[in-house]
Amino acid sequence: MDNTKKDIILTGDRPTGNLHLGHYVGSIMNRLKFQSQGEYDKFYIMIADTQALTDNAERVDKVKNSIIQVAIDYLSAGIDPKKVTIFIQSMVPELFEMTSYFMNFVTVSRLQRNPTIKDEIKQRGFEKSIPIGFLNYPVSQAADILAFGTTIVPVGDDQLPMIEQTREIVASFNNIYKPSKQVFTLPKAYLPETEICRRLPGLDGKVKMSKSAGNAIYLKDDEKTVKEKIMSAYTDPNHIRVNDPGQIEGNIVFAYLDAFCKDEYFNKYLPDYKNLEELKQHYRKGGLGDIKVKLFLNNIIQDILRPIREKREYLSNHINDIYEMLFENSKNASIKAREVLNNMKEAMGINYYNLLK
Numbered sequence: 262m263d264n265t266k267k268d269i270i271l272t273g274d275r276p277t278g279n280l281h282l283g284h285y286v287g288s289i290m291n292r293l294k295f296q297s298q299g300e301y302d303k304f305y306i307m308i309a310d311t312q313a314l315t316d317n318a319e320r321v322d323k324v325k326n327s328i329i330q331v332a333i334d335y336l337s338a339g340i341d342p343k344k345v346t347i348f349i350q351s352m353v354p355e356l357f358e359m360t361s362y363f364m365n366f367v368t369v370s371r372l373q374r375n376p377t378i379k380d381e382i383k384q385r386g387f388e389k390s391i392p393i394g395f396l397n398y399p400v401s402q403a404a405d406i407l408a409f410g411t412t413i414v415p416v417g418d419d420q421l422p423m424i425e426q427t428r429e430i431v432a433s434f435n436n437i438y439k440p441s442k443q444v445f446t447l448p449k450a451y452l453p454e455t456e457i458c459r460r461l462p463g464l465d466g467k468v469k470m471s472k473s474a475g476n477a478i479y480l481k482d483d484e485k486t487v488k489e490k491i492m493s494a495y496t497d498p499n500h501i502r503v504n505d506p507g508q509i510e511g512n513i514v515f516a517y518l519d520a521f522c523k524d525e526y527f528n529k530y531l532p533d534y535k536n537l538e539e540l541k542q543h544y545r546k547g548g549l550g551d552i553k554v555k556l557f558l559n560n561i562i563q564d565i566l567r568p569i570r571e572k573r574e575y576l577s578n579h580i581n582d583i584y585e586m587l588f589e590n591s592k593n594a595s596i597k598a599r600e601v602l603n604n605m606k607e608a609m610g611i612n613y614y615n616l617l618k
Contacts, residue, residue: 267300269446271411273307273350276327277317280334281477282562283461283470286520287453289338291415296344304345305409305594306335308587311351312401315394316385332583334480337573342586350405352591355598359404359605364397366433367426372396377422384473403427407445408598415451418459419469424450440608444601457519466495466513478562480569487566491517491559496551503550509541514554521561530560 272288274280280289295301308331313324328349335347350356372378378399382391394401402423406414407430414424431445453459460469463476470477478490494514500507509515524536534540540557543549576583606612 267302268412269303269305269410270295270301270413270415271305271307271406271409271448272415273305273309273405274331275309275313276324276331277313278323278327278472279330279479279481280338281470281472281479282517282521283463283477284334285338285480285565286458286461287417288415289335289340290458291451291453292345293339295413295415296339296341299344301413303409305411306340306345306347307350307405307594308332308347309350309405311357312398315392315398316387318392318394328587329580329583330481332587333573333576336576336583337569338480342590346590346594347587348591348594349587352588353408353595353598355595355602356401356404356408359408359598359602360397360401362605362609363400363403363430363434366430366437367400369396371426371429372399375399375422375426377419380419399423399426400430403430406448407431408601409594410446410601411448412446413451414448418452421450421452424448434605434608438608438610442604444604444608455519457516461520462513462516464490464494464513466511480566481573482566483570484563484567487562488559491555491562492552494555494558496555500544500551504547506547507544507549507551509545514551514558515541515544517558517562518554521558521565526557526561526564531557 272292274284274288292304292306295304308328310324310328313327314321317324332347336342340347373396378396382388382395385395387395399422403426406424406427414420416424428447431447434440434445462468463470463474464478465474465476468474468476478487482490491514494517496512496514497508499505518537518540522537527534527536527540531540534543540549540554544554603612607615
């Protein structure tokens with residue numbers, strides 16, 4: 262029998278709309294990789310509805326209605342609920358109590374220095390009026406991670422400051438309370454292999470692909486919509502005629518090819534080229550039009566999304582089954598989080614039931 266302790270994995274997404282290709286290459290592909298390898302004790306995926314409300318307090322229906330859509334996206338993409346515990350953040354109340362204790366270890370100035378928070382405050386126009394919940398969500402995220410004994414957190418580059426903040430909280434807790442036994446595990450980030458997958462740019466070429474920027478290809482998009490979006494994607498504005506030399510850097514179509522293209526796609530859809538490097542060389546030299554490259558990319562993306570679409574159609578007719586799975590998983594996640602919270606309170610000396618004689 263193998264008694265070697267394996268990893269505990271936790272990751273998640275904010276339910277503010279459907280998931281897109283940025284989520285797919287930035288996190289879902291790694292989740293599927295972990296799932297297929299099976300080298301973990303427990304694998305949690307959290308639908309972070311409470312975190313979503315920190316900047317959507319007036320749009321509760323948007324968040325509530327997106328929970329099931331995100332769950333369907335997970336299942337359609339291949340996440341197996343028999344191997345992965347998908348749960349809803351707000352249905353695990355222990356996370357909020359843990360967050361309230363962790364808040365005592367973090368200053369406002371430290372939160373304001375968090376690079377991810379700084380960027381997102383600017384994106385949302387919160388410079389003059391920051392909701393406390395939004396400013397505090399790195400602390401909440403630390404609770405999400407630590408409540409399950411998480412050792413690995415699959416994330417993109419923009420979430421690395423959150424992992425760092427979580428590790429700081431653990432250090433502060435240990436320094437103040439000096440627990441006789443380990444309460445929290447220091448988590449490690451797990452990044453996608455390539456830079457482009459860590460921060461997939463949007464169709465407009467301006468910022469990363471995101472729901473709020475309106476520059477995304479969604480996993481639920483139909484064939485026609487995907488093609489229209491790809492054909493409108495930003496390329497090289499100076500590549501006006503087919504014979505003009507083209508620039509690869511900053512060209513969204515080639516960025517997506519870097520993220521999604523495999524050599525076998527050339528044999529299937531573009532046999533004039535052996536691999537992506539040959540295609541790039543021809544584009545740089547001139548003589549290769551944007552339309553041809555976009556049509557090639559479209560074929561690749563359609564191949565990736567086709568089975569996801571088909572599974573989504575089936576799952577959309579089994580909504581109640583998905584809700585039941587989410588509710589049961591949330592109950593089980595709450596039981597696990599309660600164990601860790603009790604250990605935390607014991608270490609802090611605030612488990613008052615011990616006062617009973």
